Amino acid sequence: MSELPTSIDDALQRARRLGVDRLDAHLLVGAVLQQPRSWLLAHDRDPLPPDAAERIHALLQRRAAGEPAAYLLGHKEFFGLTLAVNPDVLVPRPDTETLVHWALEVLAQPPSHTAAPRVLDLGTGSGAIALAVAHTHPQAQVTAVDASEGALRTARLNGERLGLAVAWRLGSWFEPVAGERFDLILSNPPYIAEHDPHLPDLRFEPRSALTAGADGLSDLRRIIDQAPEHLQAGGWLLLEHGWDQADAVAQLLRDRGFLGVAHRHDLGGHARCTGAQWAPCRAGTLSGRDALNSGYEP
Ligand SMILES: C[S@@+](CC[C@H](N)C(=O)[O-])C[C@H]1O[C@@H](n2cnc3c(N)ncnc32)[C@H](O)[C@@H]1O
Structure with a gap:
């Protein structure tokens, strides 16, 4: 042969x-x-x-x-958008669309009832979440942050190619948005434990997009801790995390004083997103159907 x-x-x-x-x-x-x-x-x-x-x-x-097909092709579909990807960015996963769907639910009834809700995507990578929100909810003013220059360059190019306006900021978590407040903060941060046995399967993707300390929660802790200084009253923080981290993230949110902790499930049925509202949490903020689906805890 x-x-x-x-x-x-x-x-x-x-x-x-x-x-x-x-x-x-x-x-x-x-x-x-x-x-x-x-x-x-x-x-x-x-x-x-x-x-x-x-x-x-x-x-x-x-x-x-083992090289991801998306890197070999140079692009990946996410929420109906074709995004350029390269080894500077995590390949956007279909499960992350769950976070976008939840964000759009929140934006349908923005807490401050503003016509142009302010949305922040922390750790934007290819720009997947920020661009999906900007595309689907054009009234939103979207800001996106990443600590990686290569990732931010890729995200910015994706935004330009798609003709979507997002304010791209380079820096660590809330550092580039000091003094700013948002109606909705979204993040799919690194959440894999440093010694997780599955890491070798992900060796082509940037380590800085994947791991977060010994238990995988260090970035989630930091974001939850600092988010209240950047949320409007009634604003939401929605987070993606690992399949076994929902209880820990819910507890971190409650300990920080967030209300209405709720979950969303991925395509495999795991609670992969956890979010909550920064006080005041008014009764009826979630509809009865949402409360049932999401495990809403008043
Ligand atoms: C799991 S990836 C998510 C990428 C994209 N949001 C998505 O869902 O496909 C995490 C992202 O967080 C970024 N990141 C890691 N540490 C950061 C930090 N301290 N500040 C801002 N971004 C950070 C990484 O560069 C990476 O792009």
Whole structure:
């Protein structure tokens, strides 16, 4: 057998033997040939030009070695937006859309009833959360912070390409928004424990986007501790966290004096987002249906 694939069908068979997911293989082959999946299926026996065969071979090897398909393709879909991604940013996960859905629920009834609610996304990475909110709720004034220059550059470029206005700020957590207050603060911060056994599977993504101290809670603690100085009365703090951190995050919020602690579940049914409201919490802030779905605790 030659080292390089001779046809699309041959490339897909090699991908299967390498353990590459079928959809990823289609996307990678399609990206090299600049053709949609339907075209690949109709031309699977066509001979591959040698340069395309070489590029497909290299991409399949890299994917088989664990490099995320999104980095190889250079983009990832999130909340209906195509975002450029690279190794400076975490690949946005579908589960994070849960946080965006919750944010949009809150924005549908903004606590301060302002026409242009102020929203802050802490640790924006590719800009996924900030851009999804700016796109879906254009009245919001969105600010996004990241401590990584490379991430912020990527997020800014995504915003420009999508024509979405977000104020991008470089710095650590609340440092670049000193003295400012928001109606809604969102964050998907690093939350993996430093010695978590799953970290090797994530070795292509920036370590600074993943780990947060010995228990994975150090950034969540810092954000919860400092958020009240940056929230309007009645403003919400909504956080994504690990599948086993919901109780700990809820307790941190209560200890800091937040009210109405609630959870949202990811696609796998785990409580992966926890949020609460900075006082005063008026009765009826959550509807009865929301309270039931979210585990609302008055
Ligand atoms: C888990 S990633 C989330 C990225 C993006 N929000 C998403 O959901 O795909 C965490 C992000 O927090 C950023 N980060 C880590 N430490 C930070 C800090 N001290 N201040 C601001 N951002 C930080 C990382 O650079 C990374 O982009």
